[in-house]
Amino acid sequence: MHRLKSVPPEKNLLDFLGNLQRTHYCGALRASDEGRDATVMGWVSGRRDLGNLLFLDIRDRTGIVQVVFNKESQPSAHAKAEQARSEFVVAVEGKVIKRQKANPELATGEVELLATKLHILNNAKTPPFPIEDEINAAEETRLRYRYLDLRRSKPHRNLALRHKIVLEIRKTMDELGFLEVETPMLTRSTPEGARDYLVPSRVHHGQFYALPQSPQIFKQILMIGGMDRYFQIVKCFRDEDLRADRQPEFTQLDVEMSFPRQDDIFHVIETVMVRACGVAGVKTQGPFPHMLYKDAIRKYGSDKPDLRFGMELHDVSQYFTSADRQPLGLSGSIFALAATGAASYSRRQIEELNERGISLGAKGVYTIKVGGDGPTSSLERLMGGKGRLIQIVEAVGAKTGDLVVIVGAQKHIPGTEAAALVTGQLRLLLGEQLGLIDKSKWQFVWVTGFPLFEWSETDMAWVSAQHPFTGIVEEDIELLEREDPNEKGKIRSKGYDLVLNGNELGSGSIRIHRQDIQERLFRALGLSEEQLRSRFGFFLDALTYGTPPHGGIALGIDRIAMLLAGEKSLREVIAFPKTTAAVDLMANSPSTVDGEQLKQLGIRASQRDRKIECACGGEWRIYYDEISAPINVPSQLKCPIDPKYVYLVPDDLSGITLIRHRAPLTQKWADFYRHVEDDV
Secondary structure (H helix, E strand, O other), X not given: OOOOOOOOOOOOOOOOOOOOOOOXXXXXXXXXXXXXXXXXXXXXXXXXXXXXXXXXXXXXOOEEEEEEEEOOOOHHHHHHHOOOOOOOEEEEEEEEEEOOOOOOOOOOOOEEEEEEEEEEEEOOOOOOOOOOOOOOOOHHHHHHOHHHHOOOHHHHHHHHXXXXXXXXXXXXXXXXXXXXXXXXXXXXXXXXXXXXXXXXXXXXXXXXXXXXXXXXXXXXHHHHOOOOEEEEEEEEEOEOOOOOOXXXXXXXXXXXXXXXXXXXXXXXXXHHHHXXXXXXXXOXXXXXXXXXXXXXXXXXXXXXXXXXXXOOOEEOHHHOOHHHHHHHOOOOOEEEEEEOXXXXXXXXXXXXXXXXXXXXXXXXXEEEEEEOOXXXXXXXXXXXXXXXXXXXXXXHOOOOOOEEEEEEEOOOOOOOOHHHHHHHHHHHHHHXXXXXXOOOOOOEEEEEOOEOEEEEOOOOEEEEXXXXXXXXXXXXXXXXXXXXXXXXXXXXXXXXXEEEOOEEEEEXXXXXXXXXXXXXXXXXXXXXXXXHHHHHHHHHHHHOXXXXXXXXXXXXXXXXXXXXXXXXXXXXXXXXXXXXXXXXOOOOEOOOEOHHHHHHHOOOOOOEXXXXXXOOOOEEEEEEOOOEOOXXXXXXXXXXXXXXXXXXXXXXXXXXXXXXXXXXXXXXXXXXXXXXXXXX
């Protein structure tokens, strides 16, 4: 653990702010301010002592200004400046003067502040890392001291950009006639694709609220209530397995409209995104192109295709006979692509490509090098010559100097093109390695025509691909009751995604607005009448009171801000993010709670125990619940048979309720510690 030195306040060192008022932000001073009196406030960012002249760099959220203290003209201010250290909080009064030599790296580089008075408002410990843009501190350290990390100019820029994006979104939605309406944070648990965060009720023991994964049902009820056009910048929560690009709590732009065509929703979102991009200096324009889901999968191997480069996929299954497939262990579809200029790849690079493909689910990755003398490949002997190799090269459009990459899948999941999905991941990898991705492009695309259901390998059943309120293409509704379960994989939804540069920004759909169709969908998902009434009774009732056709979308604000800020991690555009393990290192959250709080909520933690062998021949048994905070638990276990045997209580246990010792001869248990608590 990093321990910081405390800075003892010296006598008369610290000043009160009193009625002193800031006149300028540090980063706002310019050559046009020369000769003006100014008062700036902020943190000491740098210090240089040249004897008669002492320089302090003062920083606030707008930037840095250099302050000069002259020992001859202002001896008291100079003397006080000698006490200032890094990250001290100060206020400086003085006059703006022109620098003898300008610093072009600073916006304030043409001027400096000649100090007449220094007020030291607070001192500071030595920070665990320098408050600079380029630092080598581990991300865990930065998150643990997030209040220091936020002082750097980079987080300031990112959060300021995020603010501007959200402000522009609100302006645009208002101009388009949308009302911002808040929906409940404490609601009921409904299945929406991930686990809920549950909140126990103190008033209603044994019952729980759920934090919303999205305001889905409420925004649909707002349409039933005649609100017509709704939006909200809303916080949502999902207790799911985390990835580097996800957070357990996230912010989204939630939108719903009554009587919309799909194109009406697209027009609204395109207007919003063009203006949001504009505040970040990114020029784009609508309408955005459309692509069917099946085409995105077969051409790019992804439902969020990156269109900044080509290298499209091609189905080459027809070129592999059953005799070819058997020794390779291939079945199902086989996909290939032409990696531009990759014929020069070494054997090691190709082996790494194969290893990566297998880790993604490929049965194997096979290659054809296209040289001036024609194609060469380890497949040549298997396929009986170059004939079909040439056909594959022509089919994928490969040219001299290219590398044809061929992929078959290990496992075939109903309703998917497994080989295409693996090839799509290799396409992205090769695009980065070969420098084919134009990072200056901003390529939006609407992906439409999603399947209504997807196969769950966990549940071994068809489940909703998006959520159970997604509209169904009218011609496919009758497939809901087909006896053949595979027919479910053919049902098309009225869902759509907005994708930018290979990143999914959000999903939406035209909703089901008829009760009879909604109930048919629920039955197709295997929900009983009792389950329907328990989970969705109020919503199904609402559908019977004249529900208008409606639809909407939700866009991830965090992801939009991340992309427009040029960052690779969502944590860089969130003020107080959590780690990939869903931990807030600064606030030490999640944490244990007091047993009294659990008792008030009517919750009893399940007991566990740990055994420790005692040198006397007996044993210790520690009972704990892993939830409650420890209360007056002894730190050591002293053997009652032979006091020379002493053990430390394990510090990874919380909520210890009982510690017992069993004697080796009598086998009798004796209580060493017991936490007495009233029954819940």
